[in-house]
Structures are given as structure tokens and as C-alpha cells.
Amino acid sequence: xxxxxxxxRLDLRLADNPALxxxxxxxxxxxxxxxxxxxxxxxxxGAASRxxxxxxxxxxxxxxxxxxxxLIIRRGPSLEVLRELMKQTRADKVLWxxxxxxxxxxRDAKIxxxxxxxxxxxxxxxxxxxxxxxxKKPFQVFTPYWKSVVANAGRxxxxxxxxxxxxxxxxxxxxxxxxxxxxxxxxxxAKGFCEVWEPxxxxxxxxxxxxxxxxxxxxxxxxxxxxxxxxxRLSPHLHFGEIGPRQIWEAVQKNLSQAGWVYLREIGWREFxxxxxxxxxxxxxxxxxxxxxxxxxKKETAALKAWQKGMTGFPLVDAGMRExxxxxxxxNRVRMVVASFLVKDLLIPWQSGxxxxxxxxxxxxxxxxxxxxxxxxxxxxxxxPFFRVFNPTLQADKFDPAHEYIKRWVPEAGTPxxxxxxxxxxxxxxxxxxxLAKIKSGTLPT
DNA sequence: TGAAATGTTGGGGCG
DNA sequence: ACGCCCCAACATTTC
Numbered sequence: 001x002x003x004x005x006x007x008x009r010l011d012l013r014l015a016d017n018p019a020l021x022x023x024x025x026x027x028x029x030x031x032x033x034x035x036x037x038x039x040x041x042x043x044x045x046g047a048a049s050r051x052x053x054x055x056x057x058x059x060x061x062x063x064x065x066x067x068x069x070x071l072i073i074r075r076g077p078s079l080e081v082l083r084e085l086m087k088q089t090r091a092d093k094v095l096w097x098x099x100x101x102x103x104x105x106x107r108d109a110k111i112x113x114x115x116x117x118x119x120x121x122x123x124x125x126x127x128x129x130x131x132x133x134x135x136k137k138p139f140q141v142f143t144p145y146w147k148s149v150v151a152n153a154g155r156x157x158x159x160x161x162x163x164x165x166x167x168x169x170x171x172x173x174x175x176x177x178x179x180x181x182x183x184x185x186x187x188x189x190a191k192g193f194c195e196v197w198e199p200x201x202x203x204x205x206x207x208x209x210x211x212x213x214x215x216x217x218x219x220x221x222x223x224x225x226x227x228x229x230x231x232x233r234l235s236p237h238l239h240f241g242e243i244g245p246r247q248i249w250e251a252v253q254k255n256l257s258q259a260g261w262v263y264l265r266e267i268g269w270r271e272f273x274x275x276x277x278x279x280x281x282x283x284x285x286x287x288x289x290x291x292x293x294x295x296x297x298k299k300e301t302a303a304l305k306a307w308q309k310g311m312t313g314f315p316l317v318d319a320g321m322r323e324x325x326x327x328x329x330x331x332n333r334v335r336m337v338v339a340s341f342l343v344k345d346l347l348i349p350w351q352s353g354x355x356x357x358x359x360x361x362x363x364x365x366x367x368x369x370x371x372x373x374x375x376x377x378x379x380x381x382x383x384x385p386f387f388r389v390f391n392p393t394l395q396a397d398k399f400d401p402a403h404e405y406i407k408r409w410v411p412e413a414g415t416p417x418x419x420x421x422x423x424x425x426x427x428x429x430x431x432x433x434x435x436l437a438k439i440k441s442g443t444l445p446t
Numbered sequence: 447t448g449a450a451a452t453g454t455t456g457g458g459g460c461g
Numbered sequence: 462a463c464g465c466c467c468c469a470a471c472a473t474t475t476c
Contacts (some may be wrong), residue, residue, distance in 0.1 A: 226447085336447065361463040375447090390449050395448090429449085433476060 001027030008033045009094040011122040011241035013201040016159040019095040028167045037077025041103045046359035048328040054183035059200025067166035072175040088173045102281035128278035138279040140381040146268045158248040173280045190415035204233035204237035226331035227404035235363035260384035273371035287379030298347040313421035316396040319409035339376040340390035342376040345428040408438035
């Protein structure tokens, strides 16, 4: 029997974990998590993500201990740690599930070329290179991409079960304590997070069952009502791999209905985001449509601050930004509204919004965040056209008609204590369209 | 997975 | 009865 290092990354679960299954098959398993944020460059986990990661690692360790195993925690560099661990434990192979972020593709390739390693897919229905259009190129439009995924659905593997046993090595190598990683905030700003989230594999499963039973049938409407729990709320669990898309696919197929497809389509958008990030890795920083590099963005520090703090004077925008700050999450309908407001009403670069979301969202995910912001800014693949400007007031009336959501997060709205709108929306819309015209006319000869 | 501007239609009041 | 105007309701176009 061989000894394997199982390198946990964004796959913090025991069920449907192909690397884990393969490791168990080989013999003894040394599960390890390596904290190496510097290897992710600019996109190292933000503060909210680190809070979640701490809880999730604690849960993972507890589940491993129930099987007589445990989680070894180390600090990077990853290659050095893995090499050392192999020596210490006499393991002959490292197994892991793939990630697709540009910085990590390079790092992992190097590790794979250096050590004896084997990789698996736990995070996606299809690998980004498996879905191609008829000319063998990546898709850039969602609908044909999704059609291709559905047409190939028969090839989606079934979700694996948790291992019933997890053979331990003869002796355990040294480990840091979870606290030593200092992932949790020093001051208690994450209190609100604890009230609404249950990080870990068990919490993810509970959330999935809650959604399928109580919300999925009404999803087509419920997903647009920020005051309701009408969405799956699985995004942070998915990001950390506490649940995988194959498990969701399988569970929804068992209860399939028209509404089920509406939801699976959203899983499709997540899949599409990973597809795009893999094939167009520069889009984390730069617009996919090159003409947007010339867009006359503003550097409005005060306005950006007002947006971040939820003090723009637009109740729905502020409600969303405060929900984000308090709970580490924002309803997707409201994400579109606040993003449109930042990019179009304030003309602040979408990258500034992406950075703020990166730091404050517990579900911050490089693929989804990049797609979301480029979609809003109109500069991405299959993006919303820039001239589609959300009117925050109309959006509130449509999707929060009783202002229940607004009252929850902005109780002082409508009183003198509430700030005056920092822009005139109608004027801001005109200004945004003018700015857009500039990059269009810029392509014409003078 | 918008909203505003502009165009069209048709019912009803009124001379 | 008829033409004219008003305007809400709906549709289409534009950004």
C-alpha cells in the first residue's frame, strides 16, 4: 500500500471528492492544507473569504477526525511544503483537485512537473477545455455554451460518496494550529456572518436541501426578491468546494421541473465564468473588449467611499452595500444594481468594484467576480450592453415593492439622517451614455 | 438579468 | 353622425 498526500485547496469536502477517493484507494492518506496567499498574487483571499476559510477548515478537520484522520496545516511555499511532507511521511504521490485561476495554473504546473502528482476535477461539470464551439474555440456567448453543456449532460459524472474509512499514516507529521494562520479578523466584525452562515460540508448540504424543498419551485420569481430567501445561497459553499456542481446537478435532476432548469442555468453561468477565466486569463484586470481600455473612467475617491459604506443616498444601493458589509454576501439582483450604479452612475472603473467585492464577499470567486463585473460594465463576453443603465429607484419598486429589504438595511431611509443622493440619476445616465459615445467615436478616423 | 424616448392605437368627450 | 382632440395604454425604437 502507498502513502498519498491529499492536498486540500478549494475542495473542502469529503463527498464527491475524486482526489480523496483516489488517495483512499492507494492506501494511507495525509490530508494537508497549505496557506500560501502570496502565490495567488493580487487575488489572495480577502478578509471575508479568510473568515470563511477558517470556519471551513475547522469543520473539515472535525469530519476527518471522525474517520480517524486529521488535517495537517502548513504555511507555504506550496512546493517546498509538499516536498518536505513527502519526505517526512514517505508518501510517493500528491493528489489534488484542480483550480483554474491564472496564477495557480502556473504554480500547479510547476509542482506537477517537479513532484509525482495526479490531478482531478471536483469543481466543475466540465473542464474548461472540454466544451468547444464547432470551430474548436472557446465559447464567448452563454446560450450556445449552455446548450452544449446540456447536450453533453450524459457525460457529467455522478457525484461520489464520502469515503467510509480514511486510513491514517503510521505517524502524523507536524501541523500548525488553525489559529496560527490568523485567518480570522482581530476585531469582531464577522459577528453578523455567524448569524447567517454555516460554513462547511454539512452546512452546504443543509442549504441545498432547504433550497430544493422550500425555494426552488418559486425560483424564477423568488431569485429576484432580495427580501426573500429565494436563492440557493450556495455560492460560498461552492467557492470553497464544500459542495460540488455535480452534487447539485444530481440533486436537482432528482426533483426536476421547469424551475429546476432555471436554477441549473445559474450553475451554468458559474461554469461559463470558469470557462472564460481559463481561456481569457487577462480578464481579471483588463476588459475583454479592447475598446473599453479607452473608456473615460473617473477617479472619484469620495464617491467610491460612499458606495462602499452604503451612503450614496439611493436606498436600494445602500441596502445592498450594507448587507454585504454585515453578512459577507449580497443578493444577486442587488449586486447588479450596485454594480451598475458604481460603473455607470459614478463612472468608477469596474476593477474598483471587483476589488471591493473581492475583499468583502464570503463567496468571492475570481471567475464569477470577473464575469459579473465585466458583464455589468459591458466590456466582457456576452455582457450586458453598456447603455443598459439600471434605475435604482425603479429596481427597488419592481423587486422590493414593500421596501422590506430597504427597511431592513437602511432603516433611516426617508428621514433627515439619511444622505441626499450623491448624483442625479437621470443626469448620471446621460453622462454615462456620453462617455460611451467617446470610445465609440474614437474608433472612427478624424 | 433596462429604461427612456418615440410611435401607434383606440375610446370617449365635445362641438 | 361625424371629425377633432386628448390621452392613456401599449408597442417599438433607441441608447
